[in-house]
Amino acid sequence: MAEIKRVTVIGAGTMGHSIAAISLRGGLGVNLIDTTESILRDAQDKIKKILSAQIRAEDTPGPGLEATVISGLHTFLSLADGVAGADFVIEAVPENLDLKKEIFQRLDVLCPPEVTLASNTSGLPITSIAADLNHPARVVGTHFYMPADIMPLVEVVRSEYSEQEAVDTTVDLLRLLKKKPVVVNKDIPGFIGNRLQHAIAREALFMLDRGVASARDIDDVVRYTLGLRFLHTGPLEQRDLNGLDIALNIAEYLYPDLEDSKEPPTILKEKVASGMLGLKSGQGLFDWSGTSQEEVMARKSEKLEKLLELMES
Numbered sequence: 001m002a003e004i005k006r007v008t009v010i011g012a013g014t015m016g017h018s019i020a021a022i023s024l025r026g027g028l029g030v031n032l033i034d035t036t037e038s039i040l041r042d043a044q045d046k047i048k049k050i051l052s053a054q055i056r057a058e059d060t061p062g063p064g065l066e067a068t069v070i071s072g073l074h075t076f077l078s079l080a081d082g083v084a085g086a087d088f089v090i091e092a093v094p095e096n097l098d099l100k101k102e103i104f105q106r107l108d109v110l111c112p113p114e115v116t117l118a119s120n121t122s123g124l125p126i127t128s129i130a131a132d133l134n135h136p137a138r139v140v141g142t143h144f145y146m147p148a149d150i151m152p153l154v155e156v157v158r159s160e161y162s163e164q165e166a167v168d169t170t171v172d173l174l175r176l177l178k179k180k181p182v183v184v185n186k187d188i189p190g191f192i193g194n195r196l197q198h199a200i201a202r203e204a205l206f207m208l209d210r211g212v213a214s215a216r217d218i219d220d221v222v223r224y225t226l227g228l229r230f231l232h233t234g235p236l237e238q239r240d241l242n243g244l245d246i247a248l249n250i251a252e253y254l255y256p257d258l259e260d261s262k263e264p265p266t267i268l269k270e271k272v273a274s275g276m277l278g279l280k281s282g283q284g285l286f287d288w289s290g291t292s293q294e295e296v297m298a299r300k301s302e303k304l305e306k307l308l309e310l311m312e313s
């Protein structure tokens, strides 16, 4: 792979700051771009927190290591300045196809053709983002999961134009950052993870709508059965463990009854229309009143880290 020494991350929000943190921790220089100084300052504080926690968790944190790592970070308001000297660019601006296309059009001109350009879109077509560029072959998707500093897996998405070298460079870079890259060979909406996640969510919302069980009980069935199993065995390997004859038998009688609506479920539309958006508004499918978003997310991250240790043991 072309040697990567400096990564530019565009967008310093939820995903961008934590992608910047893992890149710094991987020994790379990082240029971080956003639209205001205050967003960049806030992102810098969050990056310092992530790095301190990671370095503290290590057995032998060296003296001054934190300062050395953070010294690799440079922030920019200008795209042209922020991509100068970058060997790899990751875009993490809001999920808006027109905005992403506009940024990639500019990157296509600003970055030499050997620089790989990656989008962290959750599911917009990478092929659409790359279309109309002079060098579309160097564009791939890098779908990190939230929180990106903890979740190991990244989907590397090949567009209709992506060349193998861009895919290989991205996979090598992610391995260097101690991530687990998986190559998605077809640029399908939602890639792999979000398709699976939303297939389960659609069925769960449908059962809630039909009064099959309470929201808590439906979630508990997932957490205490599938959730535990999925730590060890994915849905395909699990079919092998059960026996494919049994999988076929169940598919024949159960699939006709599974929810296959092309429309969002009524309960989702009703909740959104009445401003019940979940944790951020205090009410959703559950009652979150009086709960701090930060505390919920911090508890979740703590548990994820413990589970990961268990998975890797």
Ligand SMILES: NC(=O)c1ccc[n+]([C@@H]2O[C@H](COP(=O)([O-])OP(=O)(O)OC[C@H]3O[C@@H](n4cnc5c(N)ncnc54)[C@H](O)[C@@H]3O)[C@@H](O)[C@H]2O)c1
Binding pocket: 010, 011, 012, 013, 014, 015, 016, 033, 034, 035, 036, 039, 091, 092, 093, 094, 095, 096, 120, 121, 122, 123, 143, 144, 145, 146
């Ligand atoms: N949040 C998640 O759980 C999650 C998970 C996986 C993927 N993603 C994807 O990652 C991308 C970023 O999501 P996010 O949650 O970090 O969003 P966010 O809103 O938290 O952050 C986006 C940042 O981009 C900045 N920005 C907007 N326009 C810009 C521009 N022209 N130049 C530079 N910066 C600009 C914003 O100021 C903001 O700080 C989206 O495509 C999203 O779908 C998000």
